[in-house]
Amino acid sequence: MTDDTPTDRVERTPDDDVLDALAQTAHAVTTVLTRVAAEHDLSLTQLRVLAILRDRRLRMSALADYLGLERSTMSGLVDRAEKRGLLARGPSATDGRAVEVYLTDEGRGLAERGTAQVRAALVPSTTALTPSEQRRLQALLEKLVDAGLH
């Protein structure tokens, strides 16, 4: 049963091709991001922290939630970035237990240079697509992400 398909070797479903493409793309993009981060002596996670804080000021726990990390991990991450002068900790006005994290000017500069570089690294590939293909791709990806991906 279930072998109405010609190839039964490892039973690939028809979805597998999209999945492969997705996984491969995810990895390629992640590699680019990691490389850009490394050029500034940052880990991928640190670059993400900077990007998130570009237009926000968050408490530790919110930041951890954004990144899907434990709070104890955040502490170390923020420690090192703070020591490098990229961000700072401040008290919360409304909660004496909470700590708020925000970028320093230097951190903001690095965040902006970093994202510009990411853009520069990725744009050449996206321009292999026509403008209308780009819009189509964007729409499809958004639909996909909105559909869950948990």
Add this chain to the structure above:
Amino acid sequence: MTDDTPTDRVERTPDDDVLDALAQTAHAVTTVLTRVAAEHDLSLTQLRVLAILRDRRLRMSALADYLGLERSTMSGLVDRAEKRGLLARGPSATDGRAVEVYLTDEGRGLAERGTAQVRAALVPSTTALTPSEQRRLQALLEKLVDAGLH
């Protein structure tokens, strides 16, 4: 100059929307892969090793190239997986210096269960797209990856 666009705040280019969608998707997919790996006490990299070796038998350096890692990193990675009985090292028939790596039965089983789980986790999202949208997405992603993404 360069502000012929209405919003000049952080000078977003029209490409940025695709890029954001790409980055977001990449992260979501990576998160799923990492979670599945963790459920089997594997890192994302180790899961990738198993997946790569599913239908191949590779020498250390080839494996390192696939993953974009240093050989010294591979040694440790393979050490740990070997200690867990997931893969094995063997000599090369043609080169006395080389070491070939291949999955054990246990490793193969884990690799298969892992990829099945990844499929199970991602398919619900892809089925939010119609079959023809899926094919379109796949084609666009492939075009993108083929275009470089270095």
Add this chain to the structure above:
DNA sequence: TGGTTGTCATTCGTACTGCGAACTAAACTA
């Protein structure tokens, strides 16, 4: 108001990742 309970963040110990440099062994090459 005072005590209990829960939340926010930190510290500590542990395991793993990934790198580069130094090293051994095997394979070319001149």
Add this chain to the structure above:
DNA sequence: TAGTTTAGTTCGCAGTACGAATGACAACCA
């Protein structure tokens, strides 16, 4: 055959990430 290149390993290092334990504050309630 001597010298060079290539394949892997080992070692030390810094960073990531986790979970358990701890201290400080907040919120609840009796």
